[in-house]
Amino acid sequence: MKKKRAERQHELLEILKADPFYTDEELANRFEVSIQTIRLDRMSLNIPELRERVKLIAESQETKVKTLGVKEITGEIIDLSVGEIGISMLEITEDMIYSKTGTLKDHYIFSLAESLAMAIIDAPKVIMRVANIKCLKLIEKEDRLIAKAEIYREVDRKHYIKVVINNRDQEQIFRGKFIFEEID
Amino acid sequence: MKKKRAERQHELLEILKADPFYTDEELANRFEVSIQTIRLDRMSLNIPELRERVKLIAESQETKVKTLGVKEITGEIIDLSVGEIGISMLEITEDMIYSKTGTLKDHYIFSLAESLAMAIIDAPKVIMRVANIKCLKLIEKEDRLIAKAEIYREVDRKHYIKVVINNRDQEQIFRGKFIFEEID
Numbered sequence: 001m002k003k004k005r006a007e008r009q010h011e012l013l014e015i016l017k018a019d020p021f022y023t024d025e026e027l028a029n030r031f032e033v034s035i036q037t038i039r040l041d042r043m044s045l046n047i048p049e050l051r052e053r054v055k056l057i058a059e060s061q062e063t064k065v066k067t068l069g070v071k072e073i074t075g076e077i078i079d080l081s082v083g084e085i086g087i088s089m090l091e092i093t094e095d096m097i098y099s100k101t102g103t104l105k106d107h108y109i110f111s112l113a114e115s116l117a118m119a120i121i122d123a124p125k126v127i128m129r130v131a132n133i134k135c136l137k138l139i140e141k142e143d144r145l146i147a148k149a150e151i152y153r154e155v156d157r158k159h160y161i162k163v164v165i166n167n168r169d170q171e172q173i174f175r176g177k178f179i180f181e182e183i184d
Numbered sequence: 185m186k187k188k189r190a191e192r193q194h195e196l197l198e199i200l201k202a203d204p205f206y207t208d209e210e211l212a213n214r215f216e217v218s219i220q221t222i223r224l225d226r227m228s229l230n231i232p233e234l235r236e237r238v239k240l241i242a243e244s245q246e247t248k249v250k251t252l253g254v255k256e257i258t259g260e261i262i263d264l265s266v267g268e269i270g271i272s273m274l275e276i277t278e279d280m281i282y283s284k285t286g287t288l289k290d291h292y293i294f295s296l297a298e299s300l301a302m303a304i305i306d307a308p309k310v311i312m313r314v315a316n317i318k319c320l321k322l323i324e325k326e327d328r329l330i331a332k333a334e335i336y337r338e339v340d341r342k343h344y345i346k347v348v349i350n351n352r353d354q355e356q357i358f359r360g361k362f363i364f365e366e367i368d
Contacts, residue, residue, distance in 0.1 A: 069283040074291070099253040101367065106298050106312045107258070111291035128290045132316045138367070183285065183322070 002032055009041050020053050021078075021089065021144070054078065054089060065119045067126050073119060074111040075147065083122035083151065088112065090145045097141050104139040109174055113163040116149045117178045121159050126180040129158070133176035137167070144168045157182035187215065193225050204237050205262075205273065205328070238262065238273060249303045251310050257303060258295040259331065267306035267335065272296065274329045281325050288323035293358055297347040300333045301362045305343050310364040313342075317360035321351070328352045341366040 003011070008031055015022060015030075024042070028035045042049065048056065058076035065073070066082060075090035090112045098105050110133065118126060139145070146166050153160035158181050165174035187195065192215050199206060199214075208226070212219045226233065232240070242260035249257070250266060259274035274296045282289050294317065302310060323329070330350050337344035342365050349358035 067284060072282060072289065098256060100251060101309045101311060103311055105256065105295075106315075107291050107295035110294045110298075110315075111289075114290050114294075125285045127285055127287055127322060128319055130318055131290075131294075134314055135312055138311060 005041075008033070009045055012038075012041055013045060013047075016047060016053075020057065021050065021146075023050050066124060067118050067121050068115060073115045074108065075116070075145070077116070077119060080120065082120060084120065085148070085150045086116050086120040087149075088116045088119075088147045090147070092139070092141050092143045092145065094141060102140060104141075104143075106135070109135065109139065109145070109165065112145060112147050113149070113165060113174060113176050114178065116147050117161040117163050117176075118180060120149050120151060120161065121180055123157075123159070123182045125183050126159065127183055128178060129181050130179040131176060133174065135174055137171055137173040139167065139173055145173070147174075189225075192217070193229055196222075196225055197229060197231075200231060200237075204241065205234065205330075207234050250308060251302050251305050252299060257299045258292065259300070259329070261300070261303060264304065266304060268304065269332070269334045270300050270304040271333075272300045272303075272331045274331070276323070276325050276327045276329065278325060286324060288325075288327075290319070293319065293323065293329070293349065296329060296331050297333070297349060297358065297360050298362065300331050301345040301347050301360075302364060304333050304335060304345065305364055307341075307343070307366045309367050310343065311367055312362060313365050314363040315360060317358065319358055321355060321357040323351065323357055329357070331358075 012027065024035050024038045027038045054076050057078050061077040061080045062070045064080050064082050075088040077086060077088045079087040092104060096105055096108050114128065147163055149161055149163045151159055151161050158179055161178045163176045164172055167173050196211065208219050208222045211222045238260050241262050245261040245264045246254045246257065248264050248266050259272040261270060261272045263271040276288060280289055280292050298312065331347055333345055333347045335343055335345050342363055345362045347360045348356055351357050
């Protein structure tokens with residue numbers, strides 16, 4: 001049974017507070033209403049659309065990054081504790097797809113993982129020394145990737161970082177370990 | 185002692201036949217003449233400038249590639265035996281440099297190595313499964329990278345490829361191993 005407007009809007013707020021990355025389409029399916037209805041709900045609640053929400057969050061997080069310029073980050077950083085962990089998101093677009101296989105160009109997934117790993121390091125200057133990466137599933141267009149990076153070791157000016165990337169369906173599609181070294 | 189014009193032009197031809205990747209500046213230093221003199225020599229011998237030479241070679245090689253579209257290759261392919269080995273070149277430009285460290289953005293070196301590895305595979309469709317890479321030296325601007333890729337194992341529709349990258353001074357700056365898998 002469909003919910004009443006006030007009830008739906010209340011739930012909508014709760015849902016987006018817990019996870020701001022739902023599209024209007026996903027919300028429409030969830031509430032069994034039209035996308036137009038979700039848009040009107042968002043407008044009356046003063047909630048910007050997904051792209052705008054991500055941008056606002058990213059802007060607040062990216063100022064924390066020490067090792068990279070903001071434009072050097074692939075994807076949008078949506079959570080960052082410098083020296084500990086970080087989360088970023090990449091929306092796949094047509095131009096990121098290999099013409100022959102229809103899958104994501106590998107340097108996008110590499111640079112999503114690598115730039116997030118670099119972004120969480122608490123040092124002024126680092127360079128990448130080692131990367132060991134595994135791609136577990138095909139990544140095709142119309143997907144949204146969520147990368148999580150975590151520092152698991154820091155010794156002798158070296159920072160060891162694990163990165164996993166999941167697709168929209170929460171499947172793990174990538175796993176990587178990186179070693180960065182501080183330079184003067 | 186400086187060489188006479190005819191002798192210099194004869195040697196110039198021999199040098200560029202053996203290695204077409206000398207810049208006019210490097211040739212001028214070698215012959216102890218001005219860059220302008222080298223340009224005039226090239227014009228009278230009908231040899232195009234470095235960038236043009238590389239482009240001509242790349243165009244003749246890139247048509248051999250099966251797994252990638254030509255524009256999906258990072259760098260210029262200058263030699264290719266599909267199913268065996270390949271060589272490509274990347275001229276580093278200002279926009280490829282990280283703002284904070286002054287070194288090459290890692291996704292360029294990754295994609296130079298990865299796209300060459302992919303390009304040498306003799307199959308219609310492959311995806312990258314594994315990459316293990318090491319960066320041995322800092323790469324700064326004003327350098328020219330030469331990548332060499334070689335298939336060292338092929339089993340169960342999997343292609344194992346080694347890639348090394350040297351800088352202009354012939355120092356090894358990168359080493360990587362990749363595994364690609366054929367898909368339908």
